[in-house]
Amino acid sequence: MNAGAGLINARIRSFAFSGIEARPVWVEVQVASGLPAFLVVGLPDKAVGEARERVRAALTSIGLALPAKRILINLVPADLPKEGSHFDVPIALALLAAMGVVPAEEAGRYAAMGELSLDGRINSVSGVLSAALEAASLGLGLVCPAQQGEEALCGGDIAILAAPTLLALINHFNGMQPLAPPVFTPQLPTPEQTVPDLADVRGMETGRRALEIAAAGGHSLLLSGPPGAGKSMLASRLVGLLPDLTPRESLEVSRIYSAAGLLTEGRPLLRPPYRDPHHSASLPALVGGGSRARPGEISLADQGVLFLDELPEFSRAALEALRQPLETGRVTIARAAVHVAYPARFQLVAAMNPCRCGYLGDATRECNKAPRCGQDYAARLSGPLLDRIDLHVGMQPYEPLGYMRDAVGETTAQVRQRVTAARALQSQRQDGRKNAEISIEQTGLNGAAAQMAQSIAEKFRFSARGYTRLARVARTVADLAESAEIRPEHVAEAATFRVRLQG
Incomplete structure (x- = not known):
């Protein structure tokens, strides 16, 4: 936090995604004098840009109003594309910290992600598991939707705040009604x-x-x-x-x-x-x-x-x-x-x-x-x-x-x-x-079995890839027979599945 300098009032960690990898993103908030405005910068896509309306409506639903000032949300690094609605909660949380509604230092111990409904509910988003893994590597906890608490638990031994609503999140940070940590529900075996x-x-x-x-x-x-x-x-x-x-x-x-x-x-x-x-x-x-x-x-x-x-x-x-x-x-x-x-x-x-x-x-x-x-x-x-x-x-x-x-x-x-x-x-x-x-060497194909495999490969003009796959299948046939080594009969059975459509 850098509120004393008057440049950044609050900032919260969140994540952008590249495939299944989560990349850390700072959500910075500056509340400054000037004409009332709410701007989001830092290469946001349309879903991220629309977060300002969802955040405004969610705050209104719980009796809070944005200050009549110039509010700037900066997503750092600015050259990394930001996509998805999961930036709603970190933007709202950073705003609440900047407004003094929640303790900025306590909120800064968590990364956050989640989509806001107009009534303040926090909805599911994609990528929570990857976000939890990255939060663990950063030494942070994670704020996520309530219905995805179990998913976040798979990311490691970190503090998880699985919040159903924005109001519940505010009450937790203010010590009024702490959120219970999520627990794993045993999954019954598939019948x-x-x-x-x-x-x-x-x-x-x-x-x-x-x-x-x-x-x-x-x-x-x-x-x-x-x-x-x-x-x-x-x-x-x-x-x-x-x-x-x-x-x-x-x-x-x-x-x-x-x-x-x-x-x-x-x-x-x-x-x-x-x-x-x-x-x-x-x-x-x-x-x-x-x-x-x-x-x-x-x-x-x-x-x-x-x-x-x-x-x-x-x-x-x-x-x-x-x-x-x-x-x-x-x-x-x-x-x-x-x-x-x-x-x-x-x-x-x-x-x-x-x-x-x-x-x-x-x-x-x-x-x-x-x-x-x-x-x-x-x-x-x-x-x-x-x-x-x-x-x-x-x-x-x-x-x-x-x-x-x-x-x-x-x-x-x-x-x-x-x-x-x-x-x-x-x-x-x-x-x-x-x-x-595995490679051809790891199959353990040798001796009489190798001679048979080479003879079959030569007769049917197998490629090097085809020969390797013949050896791999023979290794599996031997494993099913609980044999430590590949025998000629294992190669013979594997070959019937390799040449059947080549005749």
Whole structure:
């Protein structure tokens, strides 16, 4: 504070956001003599500029009036774009400190964010989790909306003021009615009935096995087959096979959802997310972007599953944009005015028909353009994209009533036990990384298994990337078999999922 100098009457910390990162911003207030005015400077967007009207109305609702002077709000640093309505509360709090309504020194121990209603209520905003993490690094507490107190608690051991209204915040700082600190509400485990069960999938042994391998190693998966072959049914059950998120993964995913304003009741995510955008999704919707560089579906699927049904129907530009994130686990959105990076370590599961009509290979139903129709349809997917998909599974159509004749298979819970055990082996051996993320050297492929893998790669002309992915899948097959080393039979099974669509 610098009230004695007559330049800055009060200032409060808040944050601007770049992706999921929170950048500290000073909200400075100067109340000076002159014609009555209320100005906000410091590169504010329209939502920030409109804060002066919301703040004025909120103060009026609790019986306070702005002084008839020249009020200047300066957002520092001035060259950093300020976006969003979360600057309402820090502007109001700084004004209250400058007016002497709340103790300036006590208010200065907190960073603040929140949107004000005209009646003084404090509404939810996005980015509270990232703000709490940054406030902790600055040694500050955090003022946030009441409904996001639990979200702020995930940011560290800091003082949280989860205020429902501006009046409640004033009463707290004046010691009249202290706010109770927020507490975690235990989350009940997700009932198994709400997750599609793998036991519903009868037959499809190859598809079920591929799904288990994909879940155990975090591998990408492509299912190809005619309509009704069960591709979507299998894909929707993958997320149920995955173990719960680790604390590190939960924090990362929750920060993304917080930045997007998608955290339910302000609670962190404990289970891997599942995203299934329609094939009409645009490039910015899929990979992120837009005027505010929002996270896209691949980031919202971080540490979870991204299911792309009817893969060739997505735009070519959107599909090609997946290539780099599939390798690096991150996506960088570069625009003229913004440069933002988001995590995007997602597990891609895609489904496609063999051709546009869907019945290529079925002599009774395929169109008169076969096989050219299948070649043209498959050509919508580039070779480099297909090379990045670990498991390729060709599915066969069901015979009439064949579904009911097949025995009921293992349940999701039974398969998840094996998946969790395999993930535990990987985590211990590879410092928390999944098999889909390790190098060829880390797979431990050697001896007779390596000779077989090299022979297969040479015969089918695998790229270096394809050979690495073959080794990674073989490592996962070995982990599911609880084998310390990769044996030739593990390579042979992995190869069946690598060459199936290349024949």
